[in-house]
Amino acid sequence: MIVIGLGSGRTGTASLARLIGSQHAAICFHELNPTGAVFTDNPQPLLNAIHEFQAILQGGDRRLLSLDYSRPPSVATYRELQLLPAIRIIGDIAYYYLRYVDDILAVTDAVRFVCIKRDKEATVASWIRKAAIHRWPSLWIADRFKALITRTPFYTSRNFWQDHDGSIYQPDPVWDKTFPKFPARSMPEAIGRYWDYYYAECDRLSARHPREFRIFPITAMSSRQGQTEILRYLGIRDEDMVLRETYHLHQSPGSE
Known part of the structure; x- marks a missing residue:
């Protein structure tokens, strides 16, 4: 299974990456390669990641993964990937996948999109x-x-x-x-318009792809029930889940 996480940003996506990456035989990046990403018009850098994820899941060379080496979290997760005995779930969490959901689904249907939604004003x-x-x-x-x-x-x-x-x-x-x-x-007005646009597009995608694309409130990250719902959607059995009482990583005023 490939997991792609989305959200407008400032929505607990780093926490989502940690939650998914904590599962058995799972690894999840957070903004794996923003240097190569653009919001629209060129899906290829993100499709390259999907192809590389597919190859790794099929037992291919785990070293062959495009990542931004200027980002310490991506490098740390990449090193963790090399050490895992088995990989059943691999993914990346980044808001900029939004425009390429259909492109990714044209490549594989063994993918689930998890979108986190936070209140607009916040x-x-x-x-x-x-x-x-x-x-x-x-x-x-x-x-x-x-x-x-x-x-x-x-x-x-x-x-x-x-x-x-x-x-x-x-x-x-x-x-x-x-x-x-x-x-x-x-x-602030521009950010508000971005939020409106982003979640209108998410609503459209979840209606078009109800099996592959699902929206969860940010509060799901801070409760066992919410985490369970996310992990069940990813096909993880209840007895295999790794949960936390509180899993929202970013709590400081400048980072959430």
């Missing part, structure tokens, strides 16, 4: 905190002074959801391309 607030560029007070002063001298922008935030020229928001060559862009009067 998601927007969390993304604003996550997008902010945090500095120690002394560094804030130094960077501000440097920007004044060099006449370069002093960035306080990134903005993945709107097209911009880099004069106000800090460009991010990895993550900017993995989000759709929306016309809006402000970044």
Whole structure:
């Protein structure tokens, strides 16, 4: 079984990766290779991952997996993969798979999509905190002074959801391309439109592919019943499940 996790981001997807990866003979990445991903128009980097997952499940060389080596969590999970005695479930969790669900299903139906949904207002607030560029007070002063001298922008935030020229928001060559862009009067409004778009598309996909695509509330990650429902959907027997009382990893204000 291949598992692909989705959600708008700030929805406990790292926790979902840990929950799935904790099961017997299972391994699950969290944003395996964002460097190669774009939100639309080119499914090939993500399809490459699906083909590589298929080969590993069939007993192929586990070293042959495209990953972003600049991401320590991906490297750590990759190393764990090499040591497991058997693999029955393998997956990746990332919001940017959304536009390629049909492309993936055209390759294999041995895949399940688990989508985590969080309240819109909470998601927007969390993304604003996550997008902010945090500095120690002394560094804030130094960077501000440097920007004044060099006449370069002093960035306080990134903005993945709107097209911009880099004069106000800090460009991010990895993550900017993995989000759709929306016309809006402000970044919070753009994030809200992103949330609307994302879950409207999820609703469409779950209606079109009820066996392969299912949406769960974020609260499912924090209860044994919710975790059980997710794992049953993945075909894991109750007696084989590894559950936790609380499994939401990110609790700090800047990361959820």
